[in-house]
Amino acid sequence: MFAAAALLAATAAGAAIPAEQDDCLGCHTDPKETFTLASGEKLPLSVDQAAFARSVHGENLRCTDCHADKTSDHATGEIKFKTRREVTRAYYEQCKGCHFANYTKTLDGVHYAVMAKGNPKAALCVDCHGAHDISRPAQPRTRISGMCSRCHQAEAEVYSKSVHGRASAANPDVPVCTDCHKAHDTTDPRDGALAMRTPEICGRCHSDEKLMKKYNLSTSVVETYLADFHGMSASFQKGQRKADGKRLAAVCTDCHGVHDIQRPNDPKSTVMTSNLQKTCARCHAGASATFPRAWLSHYAPTMESAPLVWMVQFFYRLMIPFMVGGLVLQIALHLWRVVVNR
Amino acid sequence: MSKGTQIVRFSFQQRVEHFITMAVFVLLCMTGLPQKFFQSGWAHGLVELFGGIDRTRWVHRFCGVVLALSTVVHFANAAVTMWSKKAGFTMAPIRQDFDDAVLQLKFYLGMTNRHPRYDRYDYKQKFEYWGLVFGNVIMVATGFVLFFPVAFAQLVPGQIIPAAKVAHSNEGLMAFFVITIWHIFNAHLNPDVFPFDPSMFTGKISRERMLHEHPLELARMEGRPVEELLGHAAPDHGSDRPHG
Numbered sequence: 035m036f037a038a039a040a041l042l043a044a045t046a047a048g049a050a051i052p053a054e055q056d057d058c059l060g061c062h063t064d065p066k067e068t069f070t071l072a073s074g075e076k077l078p079l080s081v082d083q084a085a086f087a088r089s090v091h092g093e094n095l096r097c098t099d100c101h102a103d104k105t106s107d108h109a110t111g112e113i114k115f116k117t118r119r120e121v122t123r124a125y126y127e128q129c130k131g132c133h134f135a136n137y138t139k140t141l142d143g144v145h146y147a148v149m150a151k152g153n154p155k156a157a158l159c160v161d162c163h164g165a166h167d168i169s170r171p172a173q174p175r176t177r178i179s180g181m182c183s184r185c186h187q188a189e190a191e192v193y194s195k196s197v198h199g200r201a202s203a204a205n206p207d208v209p210v211c212t213d214c215h216k217a218h219d220t221t222d223p224r225d226g227a228l229a230m231r232t233p234e235i236c237g238r239c240h241s242d243e244k245l246m247k248k249y250n251l252s253t254s255v256v257e258t259y260l261a262d263f264h265g266m267s268a269s270f271q272k273g274q275r276k277a278d279g280k281r282l283a284a285v286c287t288d289c290h291g292v293h294d295i296q297r298p299n300d301p302k303s304t305v306m307t308s309n310l311q312k313t314c315a316r317c318h319a320g321a322s323a324t325f326p327r328a329w330l331s332h333y334a335p336t337m338e339s340a341p342l343v344w345m346v347q348f349f350y351r352l353m354i355p356f357m358v359g360g361l362v363l364q365i366a367l368h369l370w371r372v373v374v375n376r
Numbered sequence: 377m378s379k380g381t382q383i384v385r386f387s388f389q390q391r392v393e394h395f396i397t398m399a400v401f402v403l404l405c406m407t408g409l410p411q412k413f414f415q416s417g418w419a420h421g422l423v424e425l426f427g428g429i430d431r432t433r434w435v436h437r438f439c440g441v442v443l444a445l446s447t448v449v450h451f452a453n454a455a456v457t458m459w460s461k462k463a464g465f466t467m468a469p470i471r472q473d474f475d476d477a478v479l480q481l482k483f484y485l486g487m488t489n490r491h492p493r494y495d496r497y498d499y500k501q502k503f504e505y506w507g508l509v510f511g512n513v514i515m516v517a518t519g520f521v522l523f524f525p526v527a528f529a530q531l532v533p534g535q536i537i538p539a540a541k542v543a544h545s546n547e548g549l550m551a552f553f554v555i556t557i558w559h560i561f562n563a564h565l566n567p568d569v570f571p572f573d574p575s576m577f578t579g580k581i582s583r584e585r586m587l588h589e590h591p592l593e594l595a596r597m598e599g600r601p602v603e604e605l606l607g608h609a610a611p612d613h614g615s616d617r618p619h620g
Contacts, residue, residue: 269415270414318525320526326534327533346542347546354550365557371484371486372567
C-alpha cells in the first residue's frame with residue numbers, strides 16, 4: 035500500500051491539490067452545510083481542504099477518483115442513502131481500485147465475515163483508515179491500538195495494563211493489536227485457530243536474539259515449549275479449531291494470558307510461581323501443589339535446575355549409542371565370520 | 377531319526393504371547409515415534425493415518441495397557457509353570473552365558489575353532505528377552521506416569537513427570553533400535569535362518585537346527601550325551617565353522 039502511495043506521490047510532482055478539485059470545492063467548503071438523511075442523521079457535505087491536503091492522497095487523488103458517480107453538474111438535494119452508515123458502506127468499495135491486495139485480504143478477515151452475516155457495524159477500510167484525512171497507519175504505532183479500541187474497548191482496557199500495553203506508548207518494540215491479530219485479514223480469535231498459531235506469533239519476537247537481548251529475555255522459550263508435551267501436541271494440532279468435546283493443547287496464551295500478559299515475576303502474572311497451581315488446574319483438574327514442578331519453566335534441564343531429568347537424559351545419551359553400536363558390531367563380526375568361512 | 381524331524385519348541389500360548397507383543401509393539405512404535413519426532417514430515421503423515429494426535433494417543437495408550445497386561449500374564453504363567461516344575465527357569469541368565477558370549481566373540485574373530493554349545497536359550501536370546509522385560513517395566517511405569525500426571529504428582533515430586541517423559545521417549549527409541557537391528561537380524565537376516573525363522577509362529581523347529589543351535593537341550597531331550605549327538609569328529613559343529 036505504502037509503496038503504491040509513494041510511487042503515486044512521486045509522479046504527482048508537488049502539485050498541492052489537483053486543479054480539478056476546484057470544481058468540487060466551489061460548493062463543498064462550508065462545514066455547516068449538511069444533508070438530512072431519512073434516518074434523521076445529518077450528512078456533512080463539506081470537506082476539510084487542509085486535512086485532505088495533509089493526507090496521503092492529498093497530492094495525487096481527485097475527488098472523482100473516489101466519488102466516481104459525481105459529475106460537475108450532479109443533482110443536488112437527492113441522496114438515495116437512508117443512513118450515514120449506508121453512505122460509508124457504498125463508498126468503501128472505491129478503495130479496492132488502487133489497494134486491491136489489501137482489499138482482497140479483508141475478504142478473509144473477521145470484519146468482512148461479520149459484515150457478510152449482516153452486521154452493518156463491521157469495520158470497513160474507512161473505519162480504521164479515515165476518509166479524507168488518511169495518514170500512514172503506524173505513525174505512531176500506538177495509533178493502531180487506539181483505532182481498534184474505538185470498538186474493542188474492553189480488550190483495549192485490559193491490554194493497556196499488560197506488560198506490552200504499558201510499554202507501547204514509549205516503545206516501538208512491543209506488539210500492538212495488529213501484530214498478533216493482523217490488519218486486513220484479521221483472524222477470528224474465538225475458534226481457537228489464532229491461539230494455535232501463538233507459538234509462531236509470539237516466537238517472532240521472543241526468539242529474536244537481537245530484540246530479546248535488549249530486554250534480557252531468553253530466546254529459548256519457543257524451543258523449550260515445543261520440546262515439551264504441550265508444544266509437541268500443538269504442532270500436531272496446527273490449523274485445528276475448537277469443537278465440542280475437543281481439547282486443544284495449551285499454547286502460549288493459555289498459561290501467560292492473552293491481552294493481560296504480565297512479566298512472570300509480576301504478582302498478577304498467571305505464570306508467577308505462586309499462581310501456577312491455579313493456572314495448571316484450569317486444564318489439569320485437581321493439580322496438586324507439586325504438579326507445576328512437572329514443567330521445567332522454559333529451561334533446558336541442567337544438573338542444578340532438574341537433576342533427575344538431566345541424569346535420565348545423560349544416561350540414555352550414553353546408553354543408546356553403546357547399545358546400538360554393540361549390537362551392530364556383533365552383527366558385523368558374525369557376518370564377517372560367515373563370509374570368511376565360505 | 378530322519379533329517380526332516382520337527383521338534384515342538386514353543387507352546388500355543390507362547391506363540392500367542394509373541395504375536396500379541398509383536399502387533400502391539402509395531403503399533404506402539406507407529407504411534408509413539410511420531411510423538412518423539414514431531415518436527416518431521418513423516419511423523420505428521422503417520423499421525424494423520426491414525427486420525428489426528430488425540431486418536432493416535434488413545435491407540436498408543438490402549439496398546440500400552442495391552443502390553444502391560446500381557447507382561448503380567450506372562451510372569452504369572454511363568455511362575456505357575458516353574459512352581460509346578462513343568463519347566464525350569466531356562467531364561468535365567470547364568471555364568472555360562474557370559475562364557476558363551478566370550479567364546480562366541482572369539483569364534484567370530486577367528487581366535488578359536490570352538491563354537492559355544494547352547495542350551496534352550498542362547499545368550500543372545502536371553503539378552504533380548506531380559507531387555508524386553510526390563511524395557512517393558514520401564515515403558516509401562518513411565519507410560520502410566522505420563523497417562524496420569526496429576527495423580528502421580530500427588531504422590532511423587534513433580535519432576536518425576538518430565539523425567540518419565542525423557543525415559544519413556546529414549547527407552548522407546550532404544551527398543552525400536554534393538555528390535556529393528558538385533559531382532560530383525562536374528563530372526564530374518566541371519567544366514568542360518570534367512571529369510572525368515574518361522575519357529576515362533578509354527579511352534580516347531582527342525583531337529584537339524586536344534587542340533588546346530590541348541591545341542592545341549594536336544595541332548596537332554598533325547599537322553600544322549602551331547603558329544604555323541606554332535607559326533608566326535610566335529611566338536612566345532614555348524615555351518616559357520618572356521619577353516620583355519
